[in-house]
Amino acid sequence: MWDLARKDHSGMLDRPLVTLWRQSVELSLKVALLEATGEAKGSHDLSLLFEDLRKARSGLGFNDDDDLAESVNAMLDHVQTFDPFADRFRYPVPKWGQPFPGFVTDLDGLFQAHWIITTWCEGSVMQVRGET
Numbered sequence: 001m002w003d004l005a006r007k008d009h010s011g012m013l014d015r016p017l018v019t020l021w022r023q024s025v026e027l028s029l030k031v032a033l034l035e036a037t038g039e040a041k042g043s044h045d046l047s048l049l050f051e052d053l054r055k056a057r058s059g060l061g062f063n064d065d066d067d068l069a070e071s072v073n074a075m076l077d078h079v080q081t082f083d084p085f086a087d088r089f090r091y092p093v094p095k096w097g098q099p100f101p102g103f104v105t106d107l108d109g110l111f112q113a114h115w116i117i118t119t120w121c122e123g124s125v126m127q128v129r130g131e132t
Helices: 002-007 014-037 046-059 067-082 107-129
Strands: none
Touching: 014 046, 014 067, 014 107, 046 067, 046 107, 067 107
């Protein structure tokens, strides 16, 4: 879908792609948090999920006070600020009826951010399992 969205300049694929991006990142965070705590988390707040994951990892003796974790945190904060209720990309119009403002998607940046965030989560799982 990434390649198709890059070729299609109509913007029709941007909203579905960003929806899938956000869902994938959210699920990656939830899986890493589940692995670290043994409990599922029901929040859609990406920043809160990452904060909870870092706290859980700290409790397990991992130190995530580094530039990469801060970069992941900044990316998640940016998305969370732009889409605080996880509905901006799923629905063209929110419950209160006024359409969301348009947005421009940097597909290359989105792809890179997705890779960095989900790889960080995968590495977190591997560390918790003792696979590194």
